[in-house]
């Protein structure tokens with residue numbers, strides 16, 4: 001499962017910085033176009049943190065929406081799924097936001 005690998009690498013990256021301190025809250029930005037399902041990620045986060053100083057930490061996920069720019073008409077528009085089609089009909093579009101997956105903050109005791 002894709003989300004488990006992501007959860008594990010997030011946990012690993014946090015542990016590298018917080019070491020043995022107990023983490024109470026982890027905030028993540030998961031872009032709507034990242035292909036990651038927040039519910040699945042949350043479930044996997046619980047598995048990945050088990051037995052680490054992150055165990056029991058609450059996970060808060062924000063989902064920035066997607067933005068794309070059309071190369072044909074230069075318009076920028078919102079995209080909430082992976083159908084990248086400009087209202088002008090062109091599919092020559094570039095995703096400019098919404099693919100991010102990042103830790104935005106962590107609270108430690």
Ligand SMILES: [Zn+2]
Nearest residue numbers: 070073086088
């Ligand atoms: Zn267009």
